[in-house]
Structure formats: C-alpha cells, structure tokens
Amino acid sequence: MLRRRNVAVLLVSITCLGVLFFRSLPAAAPIDKYPPPRLHAVKPVVENTLVPPKPANGKTPDGWRPFKPPDSYLLKPFVVEPSLTQRLPCLDSWVSQGKPCVATERGTVDAVWTWVNGSEPILAATRNAVVAEATAKLQGPRRPPFRGARSTHFREHGEMINSMRSVWKSMPSTLVNKYILLTADVSADDTEELRLGSVPIWMNTSQESRLQVLHHSEVFRVPETSLPEADNRANKGREWRDRYVPSFNSLAIESQLPNIPQLAPTVFYLNDDCFILKPVSEADFETPLYGPVFRIQFNLGVKGKSPGSSMMGVDKEGEWPGLQYTNWLLDERFGKRERRYLHHIAKVLPVPIMREAAAIWKEEVSQTAESRFRGHGPQVNMVFLTTWYTIEKHRESLLYSFIMLRADANADGVFSPAERRTLINGLESGKVSFSLREGGSPHWIDVNLQRAGLDSPKETEYDWLSSDGYPLIATLKKNTPDAHCTIDVAVCFPAGNATSLDVFRRVAFEKGECGDCLISHLINRSGPTGLAAFLPPSGAPSVPSDEIPTLPLERRWKDVVFRSGMGRNYAVNMIHRYNYVIGTSPMQFLELRQVKDVRRLPNVTNPVAFLAVNDDLRSPLGVAQLDLDMKTWYAQRWGGVRAWWEKEGAKKD
Numbered sequence: 001m002l003r004r005r006n007v008a009v010l011l012v013s014i015t016c017l018g019v020l021f022f023r024s025l026p027a028a029a030p031i032d033k034y035p036p037p038r039l040h041a042v043k044p045v046v047e048n049t050l051v052p053p054k055p056a057n058g059k060t061p062d063g064w065r066p067f068k069p070p071d072s073y074l075l076k077p078f079v080v081e082p083s084l085t086q087r088l089p090c091l092d093s094w095v096s097q098g099k100p101c102v103a104t105e106r107g108t109v110d111a112v113w114t115w116v117n118g119s120e121p122i123l124a125a126t127r128n129a130v131v132a133e134a135t136a137k138l139q140g141p142r143r144p145p146f147r148g149a150r151s152t153h154f155r156e157h158g159e160m161i162n163s164m165r166s167v168w169k170s171m172p173s174t175l176v177n178k179y180i181l182l183t184a185d186v187s188a189d190d191t192e193e194l195r196l197g198s199v200p201i202w203m204n205t206s207q208e209s210r211l212q213v214l215h216h217s218e219v220f221r222v223p224e225t226s227l228p229e230a231d232n233r234a235n236k237g238r239e240w241r242d243r244y245v246p247s248f249n250s251l252a253i254e255s256q257l258p259n260i261p262q263l264a265p266t267v268f269y270l271n272d273d274c275f276i277l278k279p280v281s282e283a284d285f286e287t288p289l290y291g292p293v294f295r296i297q298f299n300l301g302v303k304g305k306s307p308g309s310s311m312m313g314v315d316k317e318g319e320w321p322g323l324q325y326t327n328w329l330l331d332e333r334f335g336k337r338e339r340r341y342l343h344h345i346a347k348v349l350p351v352p353i354m355r356e357a358a359a360i361w362k363e364e365v366s367q368t369a370e371s372r373f374r375g376h377g378p379q380v381n382m383v384f385l386t387t388w389y390t391i392e393k394h395r396e397s398l399l400y401s402f403i404m405l406r407a408d409a410n411a412d413g414v415f416s417p418a419e420r421r422t423l424i425n426g427l428e429s430g431k432v433s434f435s436l437r438e439g440g441s442p443h444w445i446d447v448n449l450q451r452a453g454l455d456s457p458k459e460t461e462y463d464w465l466s467s468d469g470y471p472l473i474a475t476l477k478k479n480t481p482d483a484h485c486t487i488d489v490a491v492c493f494p495a496g497n498a499t500s501l502d503v504f505r506r507v508a509f510e511k512g513e514c515g516d517c518l519i520s521h522l523i524n525r526s527g528p529t530g531l532a533a534f535l536p537p538s539g540a541p542s543v544p545s546d547e548i549p550t551l552p553l554e555r556r557w558k559d560v561v562f563r564s565g566m567g568r569n570y571a572v573n574m575i576h577r578y579n580y581v582i583g584t585s586p587m588q589f590l591e592l593r594q595v596k597d598v599r600r601l602p603n604v605t606n607p608v609a610f611l612a613v614n615d616d617l618r619s620p621l622g623v624a625q626l627d628l629d630m631k632t633w634y635a636q637r638w639g640g641v642r643a644w645w646e647k648e649g650a651k652k653d
C-alpha cells in the first residue's frame with residue numbers, strides 16, 4: 001500500500017559518510033606515504049597495441065566498428081525545449097486547481113548507458129598512456145597522489161548484457177523509445193576520415209532506430225569560447241577532441257549526456273552495474289502530471305565547496321569532490337544549502353532541464369569534459385546538477401510568480417502600501433502551520449493519474465510532490481502535531497525593500513528560509529489542491545508573447561534579471577516546467593568488498609526493484625571466485641533472456 005512519509009527530517013549521519021565515502025582513504029597519511037601511481041591498473045599491455053588498428057587496410061578488429069567522426073566539435077547554441085510536463089493540454093487547471101485532463105502526449109524514456117570494455121587491450125593501452133602523461137605532469141616534492149581511475153571501476157563480469165536484459169524485461173516496451181549505449185572511440189588512421197568505436201562483441205547493431213551505439217566523439221563538444229587561443233578554430237575543435245577523447249572519467253562522460261542528439265523527454269541513466277528487477281510502469285520514471293521521479297537520500301547532506309577549498313579528508317578520486325563543487329555552483333545560483341545525495345541507483349533525468357543547466361554552466365561542463373580522471377580539478381556532476389536544478393527552479397518559479405507577478409498587481413516593479421499589505425497578509429503572527437494536503441495523498445495521486453489515462457507507479461511511492469513545497473524546508477518538524485515554520489516580517493520583508501525585485505531576491509535567495517516558509521503558507525492558502533495562491537489573475541498585466549525573454553542563463557542569482565509583468569500563462573508554464581516528485585522504491589546499493597558479499601544480492605524472497613552493484617573487491621585473491629559467483633547470479637536472473645539486440649550464437653561472457 002502506498003504511504004506518505006516525511007522526507008525532510010534531516011540529520012547527516014557522520015557514520016554513514018565515513019563508511020560509504022571516505023572508506024578507502026588513508027586518512028591522515030603524510031603525502032609521501034601514498035602508494036605510487038599504478039600505471040597498469042587494468043592489465044600490463046604490450047607497447048604496440050597503442051598503434052591504432054587500421055580497418056581500411058584489412059579487417060576491423062572484433063569489438064570495434066568504423067564510423068565517420070562529426071565535422072565540428074563546437075557546442076551548438078542552446079535552444080529552449082518544452083519539458084514533458086509543459087505539454088499537458090490543461091496546464092492552467094492542473095497547476096492552479098489540481099484538475100487533470102487526459103495527457104494527449106505520452107512520455108517516453110530513453111535508457112542510456114555509459115560503458116567501457118575494461119579488458120579491451122587498445123583501450124587499456126590508451127588509458128595507460130593517459131595515466132602516464134598525467135603522472136608526468138604532477139612532478140615535485142608535494143606531488144599529490146595519483147593512482148589513475150581505480151582498476152575496479154573497469155572490472156567486468158558480464159554486467160552490460162545483463163543490465164540491458166533487465167531493462168528490456170522490466171520496462172514496458174511502449175515506454176522505451178531507444179536503448180542508447182555511449183562508448184569510447186579511438187582514431188583509426190591518419191587521414192581522420194574514420195574512427196573506431198567500441199561495441200560489445202555480443203551486440204547486433206542493425207536495428208538503429210531502437211538501439212543506438214554512440215561514441216564519445218559523437219557527443220563531446222566544446223564551447224568555442226573555451227578553446228585555447230592557440231587552438232586553430234578552423235578545425236572546429238578537432239584538436240580539443242584529440243586531447244580529451246576517449247575519456248576514462250565517468251563524470252566527464254556524463255557531463256556530455258546533454259549533447260546526445262534527439263533524446264526522448266526523459267532519460268533513464270544507468271551504469272552497466274545498474275539493474276531493474278521487477279516490472280515497472282511509466283509513473284516509476286515520470287508523468288506529464290507530476291514530472292520526473294527523483295530518488296534522494298535525505299539523511300546524507302552535500303555541502304558546497306568552492307574550487308580550491310581544502311580537500312582534506314576527502315577521497316579525491318571518489319564522487320564527493322564533484323558533488324561538493326556542483327553544490328557550490330547551485331549555491332551561487334540559488335543560495336547556500338546543504339542539498340542531499342541521490343540514491344546510488346539508476347537515475348531519471350528530465351532532458352530539457354538537463355540541457356538548460358548544461359547551457360548555464362557550459363564552461364564548467366566543458367572543463368569537466370577535459371578532466372580525464374576524477375579528482376583532478378573541479379568537476380561537475382551532471383546528474384546531481386540536473387536533479388537539484390529542477391528542484392530549485394521549481395521553488396524559484398513559485399516565489400517569482402507570487403512576489404513579482406501576483407503581489408505587484410499593477411506590474412510597475414514597486415510595492416505600493418496596498419500591494420505590500422497583500423504581500424504580507426496572513427503572516428503577521430509569524431507562525432505558518434504546516435500540513436500535507438489532501439491533494440497529495442496516494443488516493444488522489446492514483447485518481448488523477450487514472451483521469452489522465454496513466455497507470456499508477458508499480459514500485460514507487462510518491463513521498464513528496466513539488467506542490468507540497470520545498471523539500472529542504474528546515475525549520476519544520478513535519479511529524480509533530482504542531483508542525484510549523486516561522487516568518488519574521490521585519491527580517492523577510494524589511495520596509496526598505498520597495499521594489500518587487502529586491503523583495504523577491506531577499507526572500508528567495510538571501511534569506512532562503514523566508515522563501516521556504518512563504519511557500520508553505522501559500523500552499524495552505526491554495527486549498528486542498530493546486531497552487532492558485534501563487535498565481536496572478538488571468539487578467540494580470542502581461543507582456544506580448546513575442547517579448548517573452550528566453551530563460552535566464554546567468555550563473556549567479558545576483559546577475560539574473562527577473563522581469564515584472566510576465567502574466568499568468570508564463571507563471572503557470574514556468575512552475576510546471578520544473579515539476580517533480582520525490583519517490584522511494586524498493587532499492588539496494590551493494591558494494592562487493594569481499595567475495596562473501598555476493599550473498600547479499602537480492603534473491604526471490606527479498607526482491608528490490610532497483611539495484612546497483614559495485615565490484616569493490618580489495619584483494620586480487622577473490623577475483624576469480626567473485627567472477628564465477630556474479631555470473632551464476634546473472635544466469636539465475638536473466639540466463640533465459642535473449643534480447644533482440646543479442647547476436648545469434650555469440651559468446652556472451
């Protein structure tokens with residue numbers, strides 16, 4: 001049975017941090033005690049494998065295919081695309097009243113994997129050369145530890161074929177638009193006419209309309225402004241490509257996901273160690289009513305850290321530095337927050353919003369693409385960025401709509417005494433009581449989905465809707481009978497702040513807790529469903545539609561120009577563009593540190609819907625046993641499955 005939970009009671013568990021993320025850290029070890037670089041992390045490789053294979057002169061080696069590289073590596077200009085939610089026909093009645101209509105346009109999802117064949121000698125040699133080059137650059141007595149990406153990140157036991165089978169078996173075929181595999185490529189010859197892309201040997205790529213194998217060269221892009229002066233721009237970024245492709249850094253590769261052409265409105269992003277174990281439906285990923293489903297681990301906080309701040313106590317090659325840097329970027333744009341970690345399973349990404357975020361931070365994103373290993377230089381975590389950007393923009397849109405479009409009724413940008421009274425109406429006592437509304441109950445979610453012609457989620461509880469407010473609202477203990485937050489009018493709405501822009505900036509960013517509580521107040525005012533109290537009336541002053549500005553792409557809230565007088569349609573559209581759900585599902589993240597950990601894999605009596613398995617075996621002794629055990633487990637699950645993209649009779653390690 002579905003059930004609503006409190007998701008925002010927030011305690012960072014230090015134990016959890018220690019165990020999960022700082023585990024392999026030689027905590028206070030002096031610098032010179034770090035292990036020396038491991039140049040042959042994958043396998044020792046004979047030197048001449050660095051020579052690229054030449055398909056033109058003979059047979060293409062197994063596991064590779066030739067393709068024509070793109071003419072240009074320059075980033076295309078950003079174009080605003082509507083999100084899936086914005087395509088709902090009854091936007092106004094749904095956003096304002098919570099009255100749904102049939103969703104004429106059905107959502108589809110692209111399942112996207114990033115994959116590297118860890119035992120491919122050409123790639124291993126390329127990687128070793130990159131590690132050697134990077135190590136050579138780090139000379140001097142205070143040389144930081146450089147181990148290159150750990151070899152375990154690349155060890156495989158047949159994950160990829162089984163991950164794809166698991167998705168094929170569990171997701172409705174009508175929901176999946178395409179299966180997309182993003183893999184490495186290397187130069188094939190000196191003429192630059194062809195490159196070679198890695199393809200799993202068991203894969204039949206003939207049905208390109210539904211299965212797309214893309215290579216790094218096909219998505220890695222650089223903004224022209226980020227190319228070094230010395231670079232010859234006439235070659236349209238090809239020198240840049242040659243420096244940074246192929247990439248061995250998952251953050252660098254993920255940073256380029258927004259550049260995959262012609263994506264469905266939603267991406268379900270998997271690493272090859274992610275699996276779905278139970279049948280799921282569209283609403284487990286997204287719906288046009290409620291938006292994308294994010295799965296967030298609320299007991300694990302991520303603090304913002306500016307580039308250059310101390311990395312003491314952090315595993316530089318882990319995922320933590322990228323998360324902290326990304327949160328700092330979000331702090332600059334939306335105000336300082338301890339945002340929360342995303343559950344370590346496959347992720348849902350709203351594509352138009354991901355592209356918007358990538359456009360805002362395009363320099364930071366291309367810098368990330370240029371980082372060939374984790375932990376060296378600031379690196380954006382695209383998945384974390386997209387998720388929290390969506391949540392923050394929804395909050396911003398609510399406050400913008402109320403303060404700048406509704407409360408400033410004549411849209412002159414200044415609060416008259418009468419307008420100011422409307423603004424702070426009901427806040428005089430300072431206490432805003434809080435209750436989850438009827439409209440967000442499991443019953444109404446099911447009914448609304450049904451009215452929209454959609455199935456209920458099969459394996460997800462919708463714990464928190466974006467129309468429940470800002471999930472990080474801090475001053476609130478939601479599970480107490482007297483749940484409330486407080487607004488001090490003198491602090492949140494100082495009399496000196498006369499323009500609507502000043503008030504909005506103060507409430508939304510400078511004093512974030514004011515904005516969080518104001519949202520709760522207005523949600524209560526809106527009644528059991530909908531967000532009516534945030535919206536300007538339909539007759540509100542409104543600029544002509546050809547004057548509607550494109551989305552702001554500034555990186556800091558102080559630089560964004562928020563305009564008065566945009567009217568009701570604009571407000572409704574912005575709010576619903578960033579609609580989202582926070583959900584929980586039966587899920588498990590398993591780190592295999594010892595061979596016996598295999599026993600903790602889910603079995604039939606202990607099913608989860610979403611699983612991620614990391615091979616983190618510390619000792620080389622158990623590798624063969626672990627390989628056997630994993631293959632046995634995969635065979636039990638998907639041994640009988642043959643997806644249409646699997647070649648007949650191929651060996652499927």
Ligand SMILES: *[C@@H]1O[C@H](CO)[C@@H](O)[C@H](O)[C@H]1NC(C)=O
Nearest residue numbers: 063117119120121199200201
């Ligand atoms: C990875 O590369 C090795 C060496 O070429 C090959 O034997 C193996 O089959 C490849 N694995 C896949 C899944 O393509």
Ligand SMILES: *[C@@H]1O[C@H](CO)[C@@H](O)[C@H](O)[C@H]1NC(C)=O
Nearest residue numbers: 494496497501502503505506
């Ligand atoms: C008005 O708001 C701005 C934020 O835009 C803030 O920096 C400023 O201190 C406020 N002024 C007064 C007089 O409260």
Ligand SMILES: *[C@@H]1O[C@H](CO)[C@@H](O)[C@H](O)[C@H]1NC(C)=O
Nearest residue numbers: 433434435436437524527528
């Ligand atoms: C608004 O708050 C009041 C006071 O707590 C409560 O009685 C009422 O039910 C709330 N309204 C909604 C729609 O949640």
Ligand SMILES: *[C@@H]1O[C@H](CO)[C@@H](O)[C@H](O)[C@H]1NC(C)=O
Nearest residue numbers: 599600601602603604605606
């Ligand atoms: C299934 O997994 C659970 C939890 O990991 C374990 O307690 C149980 O013994 C397992 N059952 C079987 C039949 O292996």
Ligand SMILES: *[C@@H]1O[C@H](CO)[C@@H](O)[C@H](O)[C@H]1NC(C)=O
Nearest residue numbers: 204205206207646647648649
């Ligand atoms: C690949 O799939 C096509 C049909 O889509 C089929 O005709 C062909 O025989 C397959 N090739 C192999 C090697 O399985």
